[in-house]
Amino acid sequence: MAKKSAAKKTEVPKRIEVNFEALFIPDSYRRVQLIASQLAFYDVRGVKLLGTSLWNSPYLLKKGAQYLEGAVFVDSFFPYAFYRETNDFIDIYYTAYGRDPENIEALAYDTAGIIFNTIETKGIQTRQELVSSLMGTENYHGATGTVSFGYDRVAHKTPFILQIKNGKLEQMK
Structure with missing residues (x-):
């Protein structure tokens, strides 16, 4: 009597067709x-x-x-971006701390920059003047891109659009 081979069968999965892009x-x-x-x-x-x-x-x-x-x-941030303000911030941060910054540091840097710029250029004296001036901020170019604030008090930002290309992360233009 011949022994039956217990060869393991490897099933190739059937290709799944999808109707979305x-x-x-x-x-x-x-x-x-x-x-x-x-x-x-x-x-x-x-x-x-x-x-x-x-x-x-x-x-x-x-x-x-x-x-x-x-x-x-x-x-909201990409340390290898092609924006001058992002690269300047990376250089400043790396010189001070010996490492690349993450999102939170870039957002904090831009927040401080927007507030200091508003106070210095508009001669702010009161909290209400600061709030009113911040709501009128338009096209602030910072480490995290361009930021504007509307009277709805919501930040309008240009996001970093990132793509995986050739096994690396790149900013899309």
Whole structure:
């Protein structure tokens, strides 16, 4: 009697067809890595991955970067931006602290810059004058891009649009 071979069968997953062009994933970089690898496993093609600042981590491209090629997400700060104000801030910060800044430092720097600029240029004397002047801030160019405030007291900012290209994170123009 011949022994039956217990060869392990490896099933190739069937390609999944999708009828959408993009997939928005508002989750952490860890989840994005898992989702992107599963899309590749099921041979899902032609879907642009879109995300939020939660993706922006030095660990994003450590595992499975090939599955994230072409993905796009936004953030409030990118230390390798092509804006002069961002580069100036990076130089100042690195000289002072010996490391690249993160989002919170850039946002704090711009906040202080907007307030000091408003106080110095408009001769602010009272809290109410400061509030009124801040609401009229237009096109402040800082480390985090261009910022304006409307009378609704909401900051209107130009986001950094980032794309994974050739396994690296780049700012889109």
